[in-house]
Amino acid sequence: MITANFIVPSLFYWNQPFKQQPLTQLYLASIVDEHFQGRQIQTKVTDLRGLNPAELHLHIAEPSELFLYSIASPDFREVFALVEILRKKFPGAKHIAGGAHVNIFPEETARVFDCVVSGSGEKSLIQLLEDFLRGDLKRSYELDPDYAHTRYPFPRRHYLPREKIVRDNLIKCAPGVLSTSTLFSHGCPFICGFCANYNRRKSVRRSNAEMAAEIEYLQANYGVTGLAMLDEICIPLIEAESRPYLETLKKYKVLWRGQSRVGIQPDVLKLAREAGCLELNLGVESVSEKVMEIVKKRIKVEDVKAMIKNCKANDIKVYINLVNGLPGEPKNIVQMTKDFIEETQPDLVNLFSLCLYPGSPIAEHPERYGIDPTTVQKDYHRMNHLVRRFKDSQAQDDAEEMVLFSYQAEGPFGPAFSREEILANYENLQEFVISRGLNK
Ligand code: B12
Ligand code: SF4
Numbered sequence: 001m002i003t004a005n006f007i008v009p010s011l012f013y014w015n016q017p018f019k020q021q022p023l024t025q026l027y028l029a030s031i032v033d034e035h036f037q038g039r040q041i042q043t044k045v046t047d048l049r050g051l052n053p054a055e056l057h058l059h060i061a062e063p064s065e066l067f068l069y070s071i072a073s074p075d076f077r078e079v080f081a082l083v084e085i086l087r088k089k090f091p092g093a094k095h096i097a098g099g100a101h102v103n104i105f106p107e108e109t110a111r112v113f114d115c116v117v118s119g120s121g122e123k124s125l126i127q128l129l130e131d132f133l134r135g136d137l138k139r140s141y142e143l144d145p146d147y148a149h150t151r152y153p154f155p156r157r158h159y160l161p162r163e164k165i166v167r168d169n170l171i172k173c174a175p176g177v178l179s180t181s182t183l184f185s186h187g188c189p190f191i192c193g194f195c196a197n198y199n200r201r202k203s204v205r206r207s208n209a210e211m212a213a214e215i216e217y218l219q220a221n222y223g224v225t226g227l228a229m230l231d232e233i234c235i236p237l238i239e240a241e242s243r244p245y246l247e248t249l250k251k252y253k254v255l256w257r258g259q260s261r262v263g264i265q266p267d268v269l270k271l272a273r274e275a276g277c278l279e280l281n282l283g284v285e286s287v288s289e290k291v292m293e294i295v296k297k298r299i300k301v302e303d304v305k306a307m308i309k310n311c312k313a314n315d316i317k318v319y320i321n322l323v324n325g326l327p328g329e330p331k332n333i334v335q336m337t338k339d340f341i342e343e344t345q346p347d348l349v350n351l352f353s354l355c356l357y358p359g360s361p362i363a364e365h366p367e368r369y370g371i372d373p374t375t376v377q378k379d380y381h382r383m384n385h386l387v388r389r390f391k392d393s394q395a396q397d398d399a400e401e402m403v404l405f406s407y408q409a410e411g412p413f414g415p416a417f418s419r420e421e422i423l424a425n426y427e428n429l430q431e432f433v434i435s436r437g438l439n440k
Pocket of ligand 2: 189195232283
């Protein structure tokens with residue numbers, strides 16, 4: 001019997017690393033267990049969240065034949081260092097990686113790991129394990145051209161202790177509701193310029209029956225009454241899909257939150273509320289229409305206002321995500337943003353800082369967005385759009401970790417802010433958001 005050990009990185013860049021559950025690792029382990037049925041391969045998920053990145057190896061005491069990593073770009077350096085240490089500690093173990101960073105940099109990552117998986121990983125995972133058992137592990141796999149998760153089991157949660165699965169603070173407006181993260185769909189058909197939606201895949205949803213089975217499992221095993229949905233788009237954009245989906249959720253009487261595109265019709269929002277929706281996060285990004293066009297957000301400021309109003313009318317808390325430092329911001333962007341917030345009165349404002357994540361159009365072609373390519377810092381581990389990661393939410397942000405690039409003074413969209421001005425805008429807006437109590 002060999003052990004396939006799925007490693008969850010520390011998430012050192014989060015001030016609440018346990019907030020969401022590591023569904024990818026749970027999902028991949030579930031696939032292995034369903035396929036091998038406990039024969040030949042046993043699975044394990046090692047949760048390193050919240051631990052000191054320099055000491056992760058100390059928390060891996062037992063050898064495993066296979067260590068498997070799912071890597072987003074900010075994790076790369078940490079995982080790289082861990083692999084180096086584990087190679088010495090457990091010679092002979094193989095290190096296998098997949099995930100966003102591997103998809104974007106297959107060659108770079110192939111130099112670090114014994115094996116890398118690009119594209120959808122389900123089929124590749126089974127194949128590589130079978131190859132390993134035969135002593136024929138290949139250096140890379142890319143077997144699923146299409147995204148295939150609906151043919152595989154939903155993530156089983158028993159790999160982690162109960163307290164790491166169920167939380168009572170995932171739905172901000174309903175503290176105490178026992179909740180867990182879910183992901184019923186994958187993919188987003190849009191191509192926003194700042195987003196590392198590198199696979200540009202259409203949204204693929206599990207069937208409503210599969211979603212129901214997962215909710216039943218969570219209710220029966222964990223007493224869950226709340227869901228924190230991690231889908232890029234938590235309410236399907238096509239009404240013929242959204243109605244049966246929401247009707248299914250309604251049956252289970254769960255409370256939930258998620259991220260939504262702007263433009264969901266009022267009657268669908270009403271149904272969403274009846275189906276338990278308490279909070280929606282809207283990717284607004286900028287209150288400047290010019291900026292929205294440059295980053296191809298494909299929404300209008302008026303649509304955002306209407307969506308906020310409709311959410312409020314249906315008693316759904318509405319949280320807006322704004323990105324400071326986007327290309328083409330007008331000189332008065334700070335005042336415009338304040339005016340927008342005063343006018344629309346969202347329940348919470350998440351103020352992010354533009355981050356050039358590998359895989360996003362803006363990172364691939366910074367010059368097209370007026371960024372001076374020579375100024376772009378490629379320290380993946382410093383990339384974090386969430387900003388308030390090392391300090392509590394009332395504290396001053398760590399300016400050095402923000403804005404790892406500079407615009408050309410005169411770019412394709414006219415005069416641009418300097419890095420210092422972007423930082424000042426951020427601080428100004430953040431103070432405003434905090435003073436209104438909109439950051440909690
Ligand atoms: C849900 C989600 C999250 C969740 C859960 C993540 C988790 N580990 O479960 C939360 C909210 C925690 C999260 C956090 C972050 N996320 Co996120 N997240 C997503 C989202 C929307 C879906 C990812 C997902 O869970 N899919 C389900 C899994 C099963 O599918 P998958 O990721 O596509 O993986 C498949 C293959 O890649 C492969 N595979 C993946 N890993 C492995 C490992 C092995 C061993 C094998 C064999 C195969 C394999 O098999 C999978 C099945 O086909 C994506 C958007 C997207 N387009 O992918 C962003 C995305 C992956 N996130 C992103 C980022 C930036 C982050 C953060 C760094 C943000 C931050 N600064 O805090 C952190 C990183 C946390 C982490 N290390 O996981 C970026 C990555 C960009 C980049 N260059 O790295 C994405 C692409 C969003 C975006 N459009 O910009 N995220
Ligand atoms: S920002 Fe949201 S809507 Fe735009 S591509 Fe990314 S996930 Fe899709």
